Amino acid sequence: MSKHAPLIPAGEDDITPETPVKGTRRGVPTAVQAKRKPRLASVPLLRIFVPPEALAPAITGEESMPAGDVPAVAVVPLARAADVSPFELPGSRLRVSAGSASRGWYAPTISGAPTTTRQAEILNTGIIGAPTSFRGVVNGRDNLSSTSISHDAPTAYNQQPRELTSPNVLILGTVGAGKSSFTKTVMVIRPLLLNKHRAVVFDKKDQGGVGEYTAVVQRMGGTHLLFNPDGSGTRLNLLDPEIVRGTGLRGQGALVNAVARIVRDDTPSSVWERKATRYALQLAFQSFEDGRVPTPSDLLPFLGRVPSDKELSKKAADRFHQAGLTIQYALDDLLEDFAGTFDGETSKDVDLSQKLTTFDVSQLPDDGPAVPTVMAIGNMWLMGRLRQERGFITNVVYEEGWHMIGGPSSRLVKSNQKLSRSLGISNVFVMHKGTDIPPDSPGYTVVQEAQTIYAYRQDRDEDARWVTQTFNFAPDTQEVLMNLRPGNCVFKFGSNPETHMQHIRSQWEAEVTDTDEAMEAGASAA
Ligand SMILES: Nc1ncnc2c1ncn2[C@@H]1O[C@H](COP(=O)(O)OP(=O)(O)OP(=O)(O)O)[C@@H](O)[C@H]1O
Ligand SMILES: [Mg+2]
Structure with missing residues (x-):
């Protein structure tokens, strides 16, 4: 290669110092002219295939310079881009044809915000990776990277190598934080769409005279076992x-x-x-x-x-x-x-033939033996059934989970723990705070062993500290936990760092899972 050979190969669309360019100022090509548009750009219909950057003029800062100011002697063969205040520029060109836009052609509608390199550096400190893979069930959006979070404890447990060693899930949070809406969508509705997945729910919360999962059963199909204190139910x-x-x-x-x-x-x-x-x-x-x-x-x-x-x-x-x-x-x-x-x-309707079964204990008294007895019998029935019918993954949801793991039936849950993995059970415990469970209760270890945690807002310092310490969150997450809005939680699985997540629901999921009906009815009547 000759010593003076041009560094840029001379192509059809390229400009080299040797090429005389029409319209140069005193023979020096400016960058606007130096970057010649590709031929396609002049063909009306085919223009759409030209990448936008090939059409955009390079900015040099010389555009407004009067011709007389151009140095007499060409020192640089090609003008280089210079820093230009964004406020002086016209902004990106929009394709304004409404017809093209409706057919999906690029037609930006939001005008960009001018920024500086320094500001952009601070705003985008690095490329943030998605916190989970795409496997499992869509949970929501990572508030930091805005990527979707997908996770399903049994799916992660079944990966090779295993991503988790326990398929149990713990959902914690104060009243009205969004735990049940999340549980209904991510632990019940969405997994039911997967092959060989089913769900059994112990439903404790009353909503208009029945358990709060009744609307979910009506929407998804399934068996609703309603227990009444007068014996008229299941x-x-x-x-x-x-x-x-x-x-x-x-x-x-x-x-x-x-x-x-x-x-x-x-x-x-x-x-x-x-x-x-x-x-x-x-x-x-x-x-x-x-x-x-x-x-x-x-x-x-x-x-x-x-x-x-x-x-x-x-x-x-x-x-x-x-x-x-x-x-x-x-x-x-x-x-x-x-x-x-x-x-x-x-009752004849107690069977596992449907993908969803709810044990509705919402009408039984809070105190006394009825609720834990139904839970104990239901748990035993489930284990017996699953022993005979292997090959399914069953999410067993304990709403107001402390009834099961903090109360008198906790021993039964603990002794069933060893079995649950071989029977394909993922236990989902939903409760207000971890401090509800006495540390000497056998259920306490069940909670600690959970490797998928969704922590919603915690109102009290000691409860937020309990979550942070028990599940090894970063120390500053304690404050985050106390300021979460409804539908937002801190999510952690396995030994991965925790993520601040927003749970996203579709419109019909929101209709089926919202629990504000009574409050809203009261507000509209007032
Ligand atoms: N993902 C979400 N996005 C927006 N709002 C939500 C979301 N999840 C829940 N909410 C709002 O919060 C309300 C309470 O939700 P939910 O019943 O799930 O709370 P909870 O934590 O189960 O309460 P409780 O402790 O009383 O059982 C819902 O009715 C809804 O208005
Ligand atoms: Mg709830």
Whole structure:
């Protein structure tokens, strides 16, 4: 190559210093002229294929310079772009033809905001990557990068290598922060569209005389199991073998003892009581062998019976008898108030044939044994069913989750934890604050083990601190948690850094999931 060869290859659209250019000022090409437009630009229809930058003139700052000011001697062969105040420029050209715009041709409608390089540096400190992959279910938008966040705990759990080691999910936040709207859309409605996914919800919150998930069931289709205190709703037979499928008398005994524990203010059954329960169950099932399934009131007379073949001493026989009676009294207490709900044949609609099942406990009293008993029986029924029908992923949602993991049935949840992964269960606990759960409760570890966290607004300092410390958020996230608006949360999965997310709903999702109806009705009546 010759020493004087041009650095820019001479192409059709290129200008080289050797090329004389018509219209140059004193033979020096300006950048406007130096950048010749491609040929296509002059063909009316084909002009649209020319990239906009090829059409735009390069700005040099010399445009307004009078011809006489141009230096007499050409020092630089090509004029270079210079800094020009953006306020002096006309802005980008718009394609103003409404017809073209309606057919999708580029027609910017928003005029740009002038900025300086220094300002832009501060505003765009770096290119921010999307916080999640596209797998799973769309959750919302990352407030920092404005990219979408997709996550589904079972999907992340099933990745190779695993992105999570626990598919459990925790959703925390103060009253009205947007937890239920999020749970309904991201944990129920959207996953139901996926193959082999289903959802079971324990619905605690009343909305117009039914549980708040009723609208979701109506929209998506599914089974709505409404429990009424007067027994007019769904019934679960505590002794139904379908409920403890696959676990036999052992499972049946464990369930009766768990319910007795709930009724007796968390007093666990002794060894004698467990034995007496098992013996009574054996007798009850034997006596109904050829007929219907026994119910709790059928079991009561057998509790307190003493096995004659065991040759127990009088003292031991007495103890066995008394142990049976304590369980009998506990069940009797439950049936006194809730016979319609727990005594009698299980309602026919309790099955898992639909993709969505809700246990609506919104009408049962907040205090007392009814809600935790339904949850305990429902949980056992679910495990039994799933043991028989593998291959599904089931999101089990506990709204007001502390009832399950902070209350008397927490032991049952904990013991089911090990099973839940092999049965394809992702437990979703929704609650106001982590400090609701006593640290010595077995449910506390269940919460701590969750690896997908959606933390909505926390009003109190100590609650925000609890979330920040328990899930290893950055220290300044504590303040973010206290200032979140409804529909916004801090999301974290696995050991990834947390992200500030806005949950986005479609219009019909918002209609189905909003809980303000009563307030709005009150406001319009006022
Ligand atoms: N993604 C969202 N975008 C905008 N507004 C929202 C969003 N999610 C919820 N909201 C608003 O917040 C209201 C309360 O939401 P939601 O019932 O989900 O709160 P919550 O945290 O479950 O309350 P509670 O603790 O009382 O059960 C909704 O009715 C709606 O008006
Ligand atoms: Mg709610």
